[in-house]
Amino acid sequence: xxxxxxxxxxxxxxxxxxxxxxxxxxxxxxxxxxxxxxxxxxxxxxxxxxxxxxxxxxxxxxxxxxxxxxxxxxxxxxxxxxxxxxxxxxxxxxx
Amino acid sequence: xxxxxxxxxxxxxxxxxxxxxxxxxxxxxxxxxxxxxxxxxxxxxxxxxxxxxxxxxxxxxxxxxxxxxxxxxxxxxxxxxxxxxxxxxxxxxxxxxxxxxxxxxxxxxxxxxxxxxxxxxxxxxxxxxxxxxxxxxxxxxxxxxxxxxxxxxxxxxxxxxxxxxxxxxxxxxxxxxxxxxxxxxxxxxxxxxxxxxxxxxxxxxxxxxxxxxxxxxxxxxxxxxxxxxxxxxxxxxxxxxxxxxxxxxxxxxxx
Numbered sequence: 001x002x003x004x005x006x007x008x009x010x011x012x013x014x015x016x017x018x019x020x021x022x023x024x025x026x027x028x029x030x031x032x033x034x035x036x037x038x039x040x041x042x043x044x045x046x047x048x049x050x051x052x053x054x055x056x057x058x059x060x061x062x063x064x065x066x067x068x069x070x071x072x073x074x075x076x077x078x079x080x081x082x083x084x085x086x087x088x089x090x091x092x093x094x095x
Numbered sequence: 096x097x098x099x100x101x102x103x104x105x106x107x108x109x110x111x112x113x114x115x116x117x118x119x120x121x122x123x124x125x126x127x128x129x130x131x132x133x134x135x136x137x138x139x140x141x142x143x144x145x146x147x148x149x150x151x152x153x154x155x156x157x158x159x160x161x162x163x164x165x166x167x168x169x170x171x172x173x174x175x176x177x178x179x180x181x182x183x184x185x186x187x188x189x190x191x192x193x194x195x196x197x198x199x200x201x202x203x204x205x206x207x208x209x210x211x212x213x214x215x216x217x218x219x220x221x222x223x224x225x226x227x228x229x230x231x232x233x234x235x236x237x238x239x240x241x242x243x244x245x246x247x248x249x250x251x252x253x254x255x256x257x258x259x260x261x262x263x264x265x266x267x268x269x270x271x272x273x274x275x276x277x278x279x280x281x282x283x284x285x286x287x288x289x290x291x292x293x294x295x296x297x298x299x300x301x302x303x304x305x306x307x308x309x310x311x312x313x314x315x316x317x318x319x320x321x322x323x324x325x326x327x328x329x330x331x332x333x334x335x336x337x338x339x340x341x342x343x344x345x346x347x348x349x350x
Contacts, residue, residue: 006132027134030245037238038134041141 008057009035011042013049019094021053029054104280105218106160107180108287110170111277111323113153114181117171118331119202120146121338125189138238142199145231152224172342176332177325184267186322186331193246193256197264200239201301205271207232208296209288217285240304247308257310265315270322272297 006028012021024043029035035054044052063071075081123143130136154167184202189195210232213225246253272294274282281287298312305312321327342348 028132029134033241034245037241038138040234041138042134045141 006030009039009054010057010060011035011039012053012055013039013043014051015049017050021051024048026057027054032056099276099280101280101284101286102160102162104277104284105286106157107277108281109153109157109160109221111180113150113157113170114179115185115202116146116150116153118179118181118334119185119199120144120150121334122185122187122189123195123199126195131192139195142231142235142238145235149224149228149231152227156220156224168342172339173346176327176335179325179327179331179335180323181331182267182271183319183322183328184264184271186327186334187264187267188330190260190263191256193253194260194263196239196242196246197257197260199235200243200304201264201268201271203232203235203239204297204300205293207236208293208300209290212288212292216287221286236300243304243310244308247305247310254309257308261310261313265313266317266319268315269318270320273320273323275323 007030008026009029009032010026011024013024014021027035027038027042029038032054035056036052039052039054043049120143123139123146126136126139127143128136130139150171151167154170158165158167158170184198187194187198190198207229210225210229214222214229216222216225243257247257248254272290274290278287278290282289301312319328
């Protein structure tokens, strides 16, 4: 029944103001409102968040394992693309 | 003038609210592990836990008002059927999911409007409890209103099951708006809620959701009543036997 009537939704929760939403799991639900409620019931009942996004899983376009070489390996030998040559001031958090 | 002191009235008033929360919460907990699917199983049990949390606050306060040293466990586990004062609707068995939905929806709408009014109580403790409780009530209402619409305006079978559930539950509705001496003393003292006000809002909310759900709210052919006098349906005794068993076997047992 779950597969036939209840599509999968991916759940993103923001743990506190100013932070970004993080993927934390998925729920089955018949529609957007129900998905939001189940995300609330399943993932935030112990005060884990103050904002929730849900998106139907079929709407997510994902890279494939076959894309590995073309997508990610060209970056491996280009360390100058990392901002590691700067000193981050001590007061800056969440970098 | 009534013979009832304000303290006695406040005790009974608070106890009734606690009994409603406990009995409905226990009934709802019967879905634990039996929900239609995992997510709703968790959703239903969240609501049951909200109701249990609510009854604990109310029992503790009732015990305090009574002043005879009874705590929340004494009031929940060491009273018999005739001493319970919950509305009959709360003790009705869970039935199918349509019946649970209607039972819960009727109670949610009542709770939402009742506790919204109770926020203005002159009794500071009851007002504080109400302000906390009304937030959960809004969520419960939202969650179950969606289910009423989904099942009412769903398939032929779900629509039929909702109609059957409504027909079954309707006779327990009017009891929730009866005003007796305890209510009157509390309303006169600015502590309690006028249930006529709650009734008006209850009807408006239910009719609004039912319109979206393609359902009709029937006038009951007859009304069942008596829960607040301890005159219950045959269902409550079985519920209490199961719920109270451990505390009756091992009085004072703690986790």
